Each structure stands twice: as structure tokens, then as C-alpha cells.
Amino acid sequence: EVQLVESGGGLVQPGGSLRLSCAASGFTFKSYWMHWVRQVPGQGLVWLSRINSDGSITNYADSVKGRFTISRDNAKNTLYLQMNSLGAEDTALYYCAREMGTNNYWGQGTLVTVSS
Amino acid sequence: QSALTQPASVSGSPGQSITISCTGTSSDVGGYNHVSWYQQHPGEAPKLMIYDVTNRPSGVSNRFSGSKSGNTASLTISGLQAEDEADYYCTSYTSSDTWVFGGGTKVTAL
Numbered sequence: 001e002v003q004l005v006e007s008g009g010g011l012v013q014p015g016g017s018l019r020l021s022c023a024a025s026g027f028t029f030k031s032y033w034m035h036w037v038r039q040v041p042g043q044g045l046v047w048l049s050r051i052n053s054d055g056s057i058t059n060y061a062d063s064v065k066g067r068f069t070i071s072r073d074n075a076k077n078t079l080y081l082q083m084n085s086l087g088a089e090d091t092a093l094y095y096c097a098r099e100m101g102t103n104n105y106w107g108q109g110t111l112v113t114v115s116s
Numbered sequence: 117q118s119a120l121t122q123p124a125s126v127s128g129s130p131g132q133s134i135t136i137s138c139t140g141t142s143s144d145v146g147g148y149n150h151v152s153w154y155q156q157h158p159g160e161a162p163k164l165m166i167y168d169v170t171n172r173p174s175g176v177s178n179r180f181s182g183s184k185s186g187n188t189a190s191l192t193i194s195g196l197q198a199e200d201e202a203d204y205y206c207t208s209y210t211s212s213d214t215w216v217f218g219g220g221t222k223v224t225a226l
Contacts, residue, residue, distance in 0.1 A: 035215070044119070044220040045154070045162065045205050059213045062117050100207060100215050101152050101167040108161055 002026040002105050004096050009110030016086050016114070022079040022096030022107055030054070030074035033099055036081045038092040039109070046092075049081065050100075086114045120145065120206055120218035127224040128196045136221045138189040138206030144216055146187035150209035153182060153191045156220075157202045165204075166191060198225050 008020040022034070036048040049060045049070040058070050069082040079096050093109040121139040128134040138145065138153075145151055151169045154162035164173050166182035169189060179194045189208070193200055206218040 037217075044203075045156075045207075045217045047207065047215040047217055050215070061214060095161060100209070101150055101164075102171070102173070104152070104164040104167065104173075106161040106163075 002098070004098065004105060004107035006094060006096050006107045006110035009094060009112045011113045011115060012086055013116050014087055014114055017082070017084045018086065018112060020081040020083065020094055020096075020110055020112070022081075024077045024079065024098070027098070027105075029072075029077040032103065034070075034072060034079045035097045035100060036068075036070060036079075037095045037097055037106075038090075038112075039095065040092045047100075048094075051079070083112070086112075088114050090114050117210070117212065117214060117216055120208060120216055122204075122206060122218035122221045124219070125222045125224065127226050129226050130196055130198065132196050133192060133194045134196055134223065136191045136193075136204055136206075136223070138191070138208075138218045140187050140189075140208055140216070142187060143211040144208040145184065145189050145206075147211060148209045149184070151182070151184060151189040152207050153180075153189075154205045154207070155200075155202045156205065162205065193223070196223075196225050201225050 003025045005023045035050045051070045067085045071080045091114045095109045096107045098105040153166040156162045169184045170182045204221045
């Protein structure tokens with residue numbers, strides 16, 4: 001069974017940092033592009049970043065470029081999102097997802113709250 | 117990277133057909149056949165309903181269909197059922213090697 005389990009969310013002060021993890025199981029993790037998407041509760045989905053199967057290609061939305069870094073450890077079947085210089089606008093539920101088209105699958109998300 | 121444009125809400129009577137539009141530009145929807153549609157029920161993760169404009173994943177009802185004309189993609193739900201009440205999001209690959217979502221459409225079965 002395919003599983004994506006996000007962790008690492010929580011309360012962080014403005015200007016702080018947080019690293020999210022997404023543990024993958026039930027499929028050959030190293031074969032897929034992976035993505036991070038966030039959603040403010042009650043609002044829409046926002047694509048943040050993607051990384052290719054071996055980690056050599058990364059892309060970011062303008063809203064997080066220079067602040068967030070996506071990475072992966074295929075030996076550990078884990079995807080990461082390092083988030084720096086966090087502001088209130090980054091408060092959201094963060095999802096990891098496998099692919100955006102065919103073979104798409106989503107985790108249940110981890111909540112990040114940026115507040116003093 | 118502007119969000120794709122979707123109507124905020126669409127409603128229909130059970131059994132009717134409804135269509136949700138998703139308008140972008142030639143740099144995203146119009147330029148690529150990588151348009152997907154997701155269904156999201158409250159408190160749940162999104163679920164893929166259509167990928168690559170017209171393709172349905174295994175297990176998705178054939179009441180859901182997708183199409184595209186120019187810079188606008190569309191999702192049609194035929195024979196609307198109460199269980200189809202949810203938020204629907206389109207997404208497209210872009211010329212910037214990124215993806216962009218629409219603002220979402222709330223579907224209501226009256």
C-alpha cells in the first residue's frame with residue numbers, strides 16, 4: 001500500500017526555520033518526482049516545489065524561492081522541505097505528493113503555524 | 117505564476133451534468149497537455165480525478181471527464197450525485213518548469 005507520511009510541523013516564531021519530512025513506503029520512491037503543496041485551512045491548494053527522482057533537478061514557486069529548499073534521501077525513502085525566514089503567510093497545512101499527473105498520491109499533511 | 121482561474125462555485129441538481137472551467141494562459145494550460153483535476157472532501161487530502169487533460173485514473177467513475185480548448189480546461193461531472201459534493205482544483209504544468217493550481221471550485225448538489 002502506498003503511504004506518504006508527513007512530519008515536522010508545529011509552532012514556530014516569525015523569522016524561524018523548520019524542516020518537514022515525508023516518509024514514503026509501498027512504492028519505489030527513487031523512481032518518482034515528488035512535490036510539496038500547501039493549503040491554508042479553508043483556502044485553496046498552492047504548489048510550492050518539486051524534485052526529480054535522483055534529486056538533481058529542483059523547481060520552486062516564486063513565493064518560496066530562496067527561502068525553501070527541497071531535497072530527498074532515496075536511501076531513506078524520505079523527502080524533505082527546509083523552510084527558512086518563515087512568516088505568518090507560511091501558516092498552512094503542508095502536503096507531500098507523488099507526481100502531479102498519473103501515479104499521483106498525497107499524504108495527509110503536517111500543519112505549520114507561524115506565530116509569536 | 118498567477119493562479120489558474122476557476123469559478124468559486126458550481127451547483128446542479130442530482131442527475132444533471134455540470135462543468136467546471138479552468139482558465140490559464142498559453143504558458144500553462146494552453147501550452148501543455150499536463151492538466152490535472154483533483155477532488156477534495158473536507159478534512160481529506162486531494163484525490164486525482166483526471167490527468168493529462170482527459171485521462172481517468174483506475175477507480176475513478178466514468179461520470180468524470182476532462183477536456184481542453186485553447187487556454188481553458190474543463191471538468192464535466194455527469195449524473196451529479198450527492199457524493200460529488202466537494203472542492204475541485206485544476207493544476208497545470210507551466211513554461212517555468214513549475215506547476216500552478218486553480219483557486220478551487222465548490223460543487224454543490226442542490
